[in-house]
Amino acid sequence: MTDESDFAPALPTFESVAEELLRDPDDDVSLTTTGLHVHDRLFAYPDTEGLVVDLPVQRADDLVGREVAEPVRAGRAEPRGAWVRIGDPEDWPELASEAHQFVGEPAVGRES
Template structure:
Protein backbone atom coordinates (compact mmCIF):
# COMPACT_ATOMS: atom_id res chain seq x y z
CA UNK A 1 0.00 0.00 0.00
CA UNK A 2 2.88 2.38 0.68
CA UNK A 3 3.82 2.28 -2.99
CA UNK A 4 0.30 3.24 -4.06
CA UNK A 5 0.27 6.16 -1.62
CA UNK A 6 3.76 7.25 -2.69
CA UNK A 7 2.68 7.18 -6.34
CA UNK A 8 -0.43 9.24 -5.54
CA UNK A 9 1.67 11.64 -3.48
CA UNK A 10 4.09 12.21 -6.36
CA UNK A 11 1.22 12.81 -8.75
CA UNK A 12 -0.17 15.49 -6.44
CA UNK A 13 3.14 17.20 -5.69
CA UNK A 14 1.95 20.36 -7.40
CA UNK A 15 -0.17 21.26 -4.36
CA UNK A 16 1.06 24.23 -2.35
CA UNK A 17 1.11 22.34 0.96
CA UNK A 18 2.89 18.95 0.87
CA UNK A 19 0.94 17.61 3.87
CA UNK A 20 -2.38 18.42 2.18
CA UNK A 21 -1.16 16.78 -1.03
CA UNK A 22 -0.27 13.67 0.96
CA UNK A 23 -3.70 13.70 2.62
CA UNK A 24 -5.41 13.93 -0.75
CA UNK A 25 -3.23 11.02 -1.92
CA UNK A 26 -4.36 8.93 1.05
CA UNK A 27 -7.99 9.75 0.26
CA UNK A 28 -7.43 8.76 -3.37
CA UNK A 29 -5.70 5.51 -2.33
CA UNK A 30 -8.61 4.66 -0.03
CA UNK A 31 -11.23 5.69 -2.61
CA UNK A 32 -12.61 8.52 -0.45
CA UNK A 33 -13.72 11.64 -2.27
CA UNK A 34 -11.49 14.37 -0.80
CA UNK A 35 -13.91 17.17 -1.68
CA UNK A 36 -13.79 18.72 1.81
CA UNK A 37 -10.01 18.61 1.81
CA UNK A 38 -9.75 20.41 -1.50
CA UNK A 39 -12.53 22.98 -1.15
CA UNK A 40 -12.23 24.08 2.48
CA UNK A 41 -9.25 25.69 4.09
CA UNK A 42 -10.33 27.01 7.49
CA UNK A 43 -7.94 26.69 10.43
CA UNK A 44 -10.10 23.90 11.88
CA UNK A 45 -10.12 22.05 8.57
CA UNK A 46 -6.35 22.31 8.28
CA UNK A 47 -5.99 21.04 11.86
CA UNK A 48 -8.30 18.12 11.05
CA UNK A 49 -6.35 17.39 7.86
CA UNK A 50 -3.13 17.28 9.89
CA UNK A 51 -4.77 14.94 12.40
CA UNK A 52 -6.02 12.66 9.61
CA UNK A 53 -2.56 12.62 8.09
CA UNK A 54 -0.88 11.64 11.37
CA UNK A 55 -3.54 9.04 12.25
CA UNK A 56 -3.53 7.43 8.81
CA UNK A 57 0.11 6.39 9.12
CA UNK A 58 -0.23 4.71 12.52
CA UNK A 59 1.81 1.65 13.49
CA UNK A 60 -1.12 -0.77 13.47
CA UNK A 61 -2.17 0.32 9.99
CA UNK A 62 -5.79 -0.01 11.11
CA UNK A 63 -7.04 3.56 10.68
CA UNK A 64 -9.34 4.02 7.73
CA UNK A 65 -10.10 7.52 6.47
CA UNK A 66 -13.75 7.68 5.39
CA UNK A 67 -16.17 10.42 4.46
CA UNK A 68 -17.74 9.92 7.92
CA UNK A 69 -14.46 10.33 9.80
CA UNK A 70 -11.76 8.05 11.16
CA UNK A 71 -12.45 4.36 11.73
CA UNK A 72 -10.56 1.51 13.39
CA UNK A 73 -11.75 -2.09 13.11
CA UNK A 74 -14.76 -0.73 11.25
CA UNK A 75 -15.78 1.50 14.17
CA UNK A 76 -15.97 5.27 13.94
CA UNK A 77 -13.80 6.94 16.59
CA UNK A 78 -13.33 10.56 15.49
CA UNK A 79 -14.86 13.03 13.08
CA UNK A 80 -15.15 16.74 12.55
CA UNK A 81 -18.40 18.53 13.32
CA UNK A 82 -18.35 22.22 12.50
CA UNK A 83 -15.04 23.50 13.87
CA UNK A 84 -14.79 20.84 16.59
CA UNK A 85 -13.41 17.33 16.75
CA UNK A 86 -15.79 14.71 18.13
CA UNK A 87 -14.23 11.59 19.67
CA UNK A 88 -15.62 8.35 21.11
CA UNK A 89 -14.40 7.63 24.63
CA UNK A 90 -15.39 5.46 27.58
CA UNK A 91 -18.19 6.98 29.70
CA UNK A 92 -15.94 7.73 32.69
CA UNK A 93 -13.30 9.50 30.59
CA UNK A 94 -15.95 11.50 28.74
CA UNK A 95 -17.56 12.63 32.02
CA UNK A 96 -14.14 13.68 33.32
CA UNK A 97 -13.42 15.82 30.24
CA UNK A 98 -16.87 17.39 30.36
CA UNK A 99 -16.67 18.15 34.11
CA UNK A 100 -13.31 19.86 33.61
CA UNK A 101 -14.73 21.82 30.62
CA UNK A 102 -12.10 20.30 28.35
CA UNK A 103 -14.84 18.71 26.27
CA UNK A 104 -18.55 19.18 25.70
CA UNK A 105 -21.35 16.67 25.31
CA UNK A 106 -22.19 15.49 21.84
CA UNK A 107 -25.47 13.65 21.39
CA UNK A 108 -25.10 10.49 19.36
CA UNK A 109 -27.21 7.38 19.05
CA UNK A 110 -26.45 3.80 18.18
CA UNK A 111 -23.21 3.41 20.12
CA UNK A 112 -23.98 1.98 23.57
CA UNK A 113 -21.09 2.20 26.02
CA UNK A 114 -19.40 4.96 24.05
CA UNK A 115 -19.69 8.60 24.89
CA UNK A 116 -19.07 11.15 22.20
CA UNK A 117 -17.24 14.26 23.32
CA UNK A 118 -16.85 17.48 21.37
CA UNK A 119 -13.35 18.99 21.64
CA UNK A 120 -12.80 22.61 20.71
CA UNK A 121 -9.14 23.04 21.72
CA UNK A 122 -7.20 21.96 18.62
CA UNK A 123 -4.05 21.40 20.65
CA UNK A 124 -5.81 18.44 22.31
CA UNK A 125 -7.12 16.88 19.11
CA UNK A 126 -4.17 14.59 18.45
CA UNK A 127 -3.94 13.28 22.02
CA UNK A 128 -7.67 12.62 22.35
CA UNK A 129 -8.01 11.16 18.85
CA UNK A 130 -5.24 8.69 19.68
CA UNK A 131 -6.99 7.86 22.95
CA UNK A 132 -10.25 7.31 21.06
CA UNK A 133 -8.43 5.17 18.48
CA UNK A 134 -6.96 3.02 21.23
CA UNK A 135 -10.35 2.71 22.95
CA UNK A 136 -12.39 1.87 19.85
CA UNK A 137 -9.64 -0.16 18.17
CA UNK A 138 -9.24 -2.59 21.07
CA UNK A 139 -10.55 -6.04 20.26
CA UNK A 140 -13.55 -7.16 22.32
CA UNK A 141 -12.62 -9.05 25.48
CA UNK A 142 -11.93 -12.62 24.45
CA UNK A 143 -12.27 -11.68 20.78
CA UNK A 144 -8.65 -11.96 19.68
CA UNK A 145 -7.11 -13.67 22.71
Protein backbone atom coordinates in the same frame (compact mmCIF):
# COMPACT_ATOMS: atom_id res chain seq x y z
CA MET B 1 11.56 43.56 16.43
CA THR B 2 9.87 40.18 16.04
CA ASP B 3 6.68 39.37 17.86
CA GLU B 4 6.78 36.06 19.79
CA SER B 5 3.40 35.13 18.27
CA ASP B 6 5.19 34.87 14.90
CA PHE B 7 6.76 31.66 16.23
CA ALA B 8 3.61 30.09 17.67
CA PRO B 9 3.07 26.59 16.29
CA ALA B 10 0.11 26.15 13.96
CA LEU B 11 -2.98 24.69 15.56
CA PRO B 12 -3.81 21.15 14.50
CA THR B 13 -6.50 20.69 11.89
CA PHE B 14 -8.63 17.60 11.36
CA GLU B 15 -6.52 16.87 8.28
CA SER B 16 -3.25 16.99 10.24
CA VAL B 17 -4.69 14.77 13.00
CA ALA B 18 -5.97 12.30 10.38
CA GLU B 19 -2.63 12.31 8.57
CA GLU B 20 -0.78 11.44 11.78
CA LEU B 21 -3.18 8.61 12.68
CA LEU B 22 -3.05 7.21 9.14
CA ARG B 23 0.67 6.62 9.74
CA ASP B 24 -0.27 4.03 12.38
CA PRO B 25 2.12 1.08 11.91
CA ASP B 26 -0.75 -1.42 12.27
CA ASP B 27 -2.47 0.03 9.17
CA ASP B 28 -5.78 -0.18 10.99
CA VAL B 29 -6.90 3.45 10.56
CA SER B 30 -8.93 4.58 7.58
CA LEU B 31 -10.39 7.93 6.58
CA THR B 32 -13.81 8.09 4.93
CA THR B 33 -16.34 10.83 4.33
CA THR B 34 -17.78 10.13 7.80
CA GLY B 35 -14.49 10.44 9.69
CA LEU B 36 -11.69 8.30 11.09
CA HIS B 37 -12.27 4.57 11.54
CA VAL B 38 -10.37 1.74 13.19
CA HIS B 39 -11.36 -1.81 12.18
CA ASP B 40 -14.35 -0.25 10.38
CA ARG B 41 -15.57 1.48 13.57
CA LEU B 42 -15.90 5.25 13.65
CA PHE B 43 -13.82 6.86 16.40
CA ALA B 44 -13.45 10.54 15.43
CA TYR B 45 -15.03 13.06 13.08
CA PRO B 46 -15.03 16.82 12.69
CA ASP B 47 -18.12 18.95 13.04
CA THR B 48 -18.70 22.68 12.85
CA GLU B 49 -17.72 23.19 16.50
CA GLY B 50 -14.74 20.90 16.97
CA LEU B 51 -13.61 17.29 16.90
CA VAL B 52 -16.01 14.59 18.12
CA VAL B 53 -14.43 11.45 19.59
CA ASP B 54 -15.63 8.19 21.19
CA LEU B 55 -13.92 7.71 24.56
CA PRO B 56 -14.42 5.54 27.65
CA VAL B 57 -17.31 6.88 29.72
CA GLN B 58 -15.09 7.77 32.71
CA ARG B 59 -12.63 9.68 30.53
CA ALA B 60 -15.44 11.49 28.71
CA ASP B 61 -17.07 12.42 32.04
CA ASP B 62 -13.73 13.74 33.34
CA LEU B 63 -13.22 15.92 30.26
CA VAL B 64 -16.79 17.25 30.44
CA GLY B 65 -16.39 17.95 34.16
CA ARG B 66 -13.22 19.95 33.49
CA GLU B 67 -14.94 21.78 30.61
CA VAL B 68 -12.44 20.42 28.10
CA ALA B 69 -15.27 18.70 26.21
CA GLU B 70 -19.02 18.69 25.89
CA PRO B 71 -21.23 15.62 25.53
CA VAL B 72 -22.60 14.78 22.10
CA ARG B 73 -25.57 12.61 21.33
CA ALA B 74 -24.15 11.00 18.23
CA GLY B 75 -26.56 9.60 15.74
CA ARG B 76 -23.62 7.69 14.31
CA ALA B 77 -22.36 4.16 14.77
CA GLU B 78 -22.99 2.42 18.06
CA PRO B 79 -20.50 3.90 20.52
CA ARG B 80 -18.49 1.72 22.87
CA GLY B 81 -18.15 4.61 25.31
CA ALA B 82 -19.36 8.19 25.15
CA TRP B 83 -19.10 10.73 22.33
CA VAL B 84 -17.71 14.13 23.29
CA ARG B 85 -16.82 17.26 21.32
CA ILE B 86 -13.39 18.79 21.84
CA GLY B 87 -13.36 22.48 20.97
CA ASP B 88 -9.68 23.32 21.46
CA PRO B 89 -7.61 22.06 18.50
CA GLU B 90 -4.55 21.75 20.73
CA ASP B 91 -6.26 18.79 22.44
CA TRP B 92 -7.31 17.04 19.21
CA PRO B 93 -4.18 14.93 18.52
CA GLU B 94 -4.03 13.46 22.03
CA LEU B 95 -7.75 12.76 22.33
CA ALA B 96 -8.10 11.39 18.79
CA SER B 97 -5.23 9.01 19.61
CA GLU B 98 -7.00 7.95 22.82
CA ALA B 99 -10.21 7.34 20.86
CA HIS B 100 -8.27 5.30 18.28
CA GLN B 101 -6.80 3.10 21.01
CA PHE B 102 -10.13 2.77 22.86
CA VAL B 103 -12.29 1.89 19.86
CA GLY B 104 -9.57 -0.24 18.26
CA GLU B 105 -9.20 -2.57 21.22
CA PRO B 106 -11.21 -5.78 21.00
CA ALA B 107 -14.32 -5.93 23.15
CA VAL B 108 -13.90 -7.80 26.44
CA GLY B 109 -14.14 -11.53 25.84
CA ARG B 110 -13.29 -11.28 22.14
CA GLU B 111 -10.08 -12.10 20.38
CA SER B 112 -8.12 -9.40 18.60
